[in-house]
Amino acid sequence: MGNFEIFATTTPGLEHTLCAEVAELGFTGAQIVPGGVTFEGSWPDVWRANLWLRSAGRVLARVGSFRAFHLAQLDKRARKFDWAAFLRTDVPVRVEVTCRKSKIYHDNAARQRVERALTESAGVTLSAEAEVVLKVRIFDDLCTISIDTSGESLHKRGHKAGVGKAPMRENMAAAFLWQCGFTGSEAVVDPMCGSGTFVIEAAEIAAGIAPGRSRTFAFEQLATFDAATWAAMRAKAQDHKADPDTLFCGSDRDAGAIKMATDNAARAGVGVTFTRAAVSDLTPPDTPPGLVIVNPPYGARIGERKLLFSLYGALGKTLLERFSGWRVGIITSDGGLAKATGLPLLPTEGPIAHGGLKVQLYRTDPLP
Known part of the structure; x- marks a missing residue:
């Protein structure tokens, strides 16, 4: 898979700040959208975004999309989707679906169709506690499939055990x-x-x-993960000026x-x-x-x-x-x-x- 759309989320009101940070880190095609910033990149760019973005909340990889006008069509096209290119059969997945302004309007019914496609056609295990989250958004009859590559929110740097009252993230x-x-x-x-x-x-x-130097990420459990490349990227991020x-x-x-x-x-x-x-x-x-x-x-x-x-x-x-x-x-x-x-x-x-x-x-x- 070549370049695809990456969506970095942030607190509403901070999109312009995140966009400036995305551009400063050298990512290409940054555009402000409600709730975050989109840009183009590959899987190593996803890893680097998780590792280095300070003002982002999560990094989503938008791995595909297709039209679906009714549940039977969603079921059929979800079964044909190449889940194995991203998901591992030994790693459980949690599915979240939202429907807006579409002929398919029932979130739970749509989620059941996607889950059935995952288990019956791709052999993927489901779990309500899974760290890998598949986010399916059906808007204007377009079904967009994203993977939350972060896991825990990126504000959890991995070294702050103590927090006070009303802490600033x-x-x-x-x-x-x-x-x-x-x-x-x-x-x-x-x-x-x-x-x-x-x-x-x-x-x-x-x-x-790097802010993410001390923690793990959900992308480490995907089929697209390259442990050697990530180890080198993370080691470089540990270097101090x-x-x-x-x-x-x-x-x-x-x-x-x-x-x-x-x-x-x-x-x-x-x-x-x-x-x-x-x-x-x-x-x-x-x-x-x-x-x-x-x-x-x-x-x-x-x-x-x-x-x-x-x-x-x-x-x-x-x-x-x-x-x-x-x-x-x-x-x-x-x-x-x-x-x-x-x-x-x-x-x-x-x-x-x-x-x-x-x-x-x-x-x-x-x-x-």
């Missing part, structure tokens, strides 16, 4: 760092670091190491969060400094100005909104007094709290879904 943190203009060559400070996601991601970007001459610092008033973040950074193998401190005690590291990025409580689930105005106010006061020349990024679902910082905030872009809420990134230019 790693792929979202990477996207927000990108939107703040971070490229790996400046210091990053997070004064409410929680489990350390922002500074750990920043340190990995600076070191030039020379230690960057920058600092990545996190602080939090909670001692448990500091220990958790420190342990997470150690598992990730990156150099990050974590200290226990209140926002009012925050001081800049001895480096040229860089980026302060923070995901404070929103008051929607953690903290009482009225009490948070003083916290946001203290954060803004500290930054304005001590962080001249630094840029700031604040992620919150509450524009009123963001304004309470008193910082010179730039116009925001669209909202982004996060844990059932809609959050926005509030940025500044270098502070006066």
Whole structure:
């Protein structure tokens, strides 16, 4: 099989960021679609996308399509599909089907036809817990067959065991760092670091190491997998750049969060400094100005909104007094709290879904 369409998913609202990342990594034909980015590539490109994309949630390989106007036709064409080119008979598969704007409108009935074709014509085993997921989408009578090549969501890097309350997912943190203009060559400070996601991601970007280096993927169980090629690709991804001459610092008033973040950074193998401190005690590291990025409580689930105005106010006061020349990024679902910082905030872009809420990134230019 030559090149085919690859679909990298992301959190709605972050498609443009993912598209820029896809292009920077050298993938061709990147196009923004709702919920992600499509591009062209081969199976090694699928592996590389899973290994290196930071802001993606999953990578789907779109392996084929055919027209189906009724269930009998779906059954017949699914039985003729070359499943053996992708799936192994010794690896169980889970099937998910969605039908939209098509003559075939019953998801479960369509799923049963595809499952029967897999078991009776291709000898594939089915399991509700299978890591390999076959996604069949019937839209406008076109049946598109994709394989979820990631397995677990890509935000699970494989080295973050400890998480705090309302954690920021790693792929979202990477996207927000990108939107703040971070490229790996400046210091990053997070004064409410929680489990350390922002500074750990920043340190990995600076070191030039792949986010997926510590985990396994569903594509390793497909018939298209080449273990030797993958081993070489993964070994290269483990290489660090020379230690960057920058600092990545996190602080939090909670001692448990500091220990958790420190342990997470150690598992990730990156150099990050974590200290226990209140926002009012925050001081800049001895480096040229860089980026302060923070995901404070929103008051929607953690903290009482009225009490948070003083916290946001203290954060803004500290930054304005001590962080001249630094840029700031604040992620919150509450524009009123963001304004309470008193910082010179730039116009925001669209909202982004996060844990059932809609959050926005509030940025500044270098502070006066």
